[in-house]
Amino acid sequence: MPLADPFVATLQSWIEVSMRRSMRNFLHYARESGLSMSQFGALFHIHRIGSSGVTDLGEYLGVTSAAASQMLERLVQQELILRSEDPHDRRVKQIVLTEKGSQVLAEGIRARQGWLDDLAASLSFDEKQQITMALTTLVEKATHLKQAVKQNSNLFIEEHP
Amino acid sequence: MPLADPFVATLQSWIEVSMRRSMRNFLHYARESGLSMSQFGALFHIHRIGSSGVTDLGEYLGVTSAAASQMLERLVQQELILRSEDPHDRRVKQIVLTEKGSQVLAEGIRARQGWLDDLAASLSFDEKQQITMALTTLVEKATHLKQAVKQNSNLFIEEHP
DNA sequence: CTATATATTTCAGCTCGCTTAACTATTTAA
DNA sequence: TTAAATAGTTAAGCGAGCTGAAATATATAG
Numbered sequence: 001m002p003l004a005d006p007f008v009a010t011l012q013s014w015i016e017v018s019m020r021r022s023m024r025n026f027l028h029y030a031r032e033s034g035l036s037m038s039q040f041g042a043l044f045h046i047h048r049i050g051s052s053g054v055t056d057l058g059e060y061l062g063v064t065s066a067a068a069s070q071m072l073e074r075l076v077q078q079e080l081i082l083r084s085e086d087p088h089d090r091r092v093k094q095i096v097l098t099e100k101g102s103q104v105l106a107e108g109i110r111a112r113q114g115w116l117d118d119l120a121a122s123l124s125f126d127e128k129q130q131i132t133m134a135l136t137t138l139v140e141k142a143t144h145l146k147q148a149v150k151q152n153s154n155l156f157i158e159e160h161p
Numbered sequence: 162m163p164l165a166d167p168f169v170a171t172l173q174s175w176i177e178v179s180m181r182r183s184m185r186n187f188l189h190y191a192r193e194s195g196l197s198m199s200q201f202g203a204l205f206h207i208h209r210i211g212s213s214g215v216t217d218l219g220e221y222l223g224v225t226s227a228a229a230s231q232m233l234e235r236l237v238q239q240e241l242i243l244r245s246e247d248p249h250d251r252r253v254k255q256i257v258l259t260e261k262g263s264q265v266l267a268e269g270i271r272a273r274q275g276w277l278d279d280l281a282a283s284l285s286f287d288e289k290q291q292i293t294m295a296l297t298t299l300v301e302k303a304t305h306l307k308q309a310v311k312q313n314s315n316l317f318i319e320e321h322p
Numbered sequence: 323c324t325a326t327a328t329a330t331t332t333c334a335g336c337t338c339g340c341t342t343a344a345c346t347a348t349t350t351a352a
Numbered sequence: 353t354t355a356a357a358t359a360g361t362t363a364a365g366c367g368a369g370c371t372g373a374a375a376t377a378t379a380t381a382g
Contacts, residue, residue: 010293022180027223039338055360062192065359066342066343066360071338089349130291131168131171131296137288138175142178145280224371227372228371230332231332253378
């Protein structure tokens with residue numbers, strides 16, 4: 001076990017602070033919008049990857065296709081998603097966000113991150129510039145990292161032996 | 162509505178990337194440990210503020226004291242918390258983590274942030290140093306911000322008029 | 323002392339999200 | 353063409369988590 005890297009420790013502090021804030025805002029919005037965390041997760045995934053099949057979404061969320069189907073049914077009833085037949089393979093369903101679904105999702109994200117404006121206002125121009133550079137590096141590296149892990153997901157994340 | 166501040170945009174990107182990663186790891190651990198998000202949230206809050214009353218915890222979580230009481234009962238049964246009478250006011254219960262509760266919480270946090278080691282490994286010494294400085298500033302400002310908001314919470318967050 | 327306020331628990335009843343199992347429809351392989 | 357695989361839905365049943373209302377115990381105000 002490695003000793004505490006000050007870099008990692010700082011990163012942990014920041015993630016703890018930012019996640020607590022973001023989650024708090026987000027849960028507040030989710031509650032008043034009548035949507036659950038799971039439902040937002042589904043909307044988010046559908047938005048991110050474009051169209052998705054029922055089973056794929058279930059795998060992403062870590063649930064059975066039956067559970068995914070039931071959740072999607074609720075989202076259809078709320079007019080947040082559209083579920084249509086894939087013309088190339090009529091067994092699969094194409095799932096996309098409706099206009100309303102996109103709006104709800106966007107508003108949730110905005111609610112989650114609204115405090116960032118206040119944070120920005122409390123920083124000087126130079127501080128902001130320096131932080132922007134640092135975070136840009138982080139985002140880039142983390143994105144590459146993500147792809148690396150995705151390749152190994154069979155081994156380490158989804159199904160350990 | 163302000164135009165997109167590149168600082169805020171970068172911050173949003175980073176939070177999206179880091180939250181998606183952290184939440185994914187965390188949900189994975191939560192699932193295999195048999196605890197729900199809400200339960201972890203409760204453990205986290207109890208850990209953060211030391212001891213807490215039932216109603217206080219419910220208010221923090223945004224639920225009635227009845228709901229909080231029921232959740233705490235489940236946590237007691239799992240031996241994650243201790244619930245005892247407050248000697249100064251025997252109506253209220255003191256709620257603290259057990260050793261097991263602390264361990265489970267710490268492991269959850271570790272699972273959530275395990276990917277940071279990989280991220281650290283992908284950065285040079287200079288990059289890490291620069292990012293550490295930037296994040297230290299962010300953490301400090303965000304913490305101050307938090308207190309500022311706490312003072313206004315009656316107005317803007319907990320109970321809007 | 324009595325009335326009221328506060329802290330917590332219990333209960334009935336509800337929704338959500340989950341599972342397994344059974345079923346339908348469609349595609350693909352032999 | 354028939355058999356097997358795949359995608360999705362449906363149904364029954366479970367536990368978590370929530371609410372409102374009622375009950376209990378304690379503290380505090382008059």
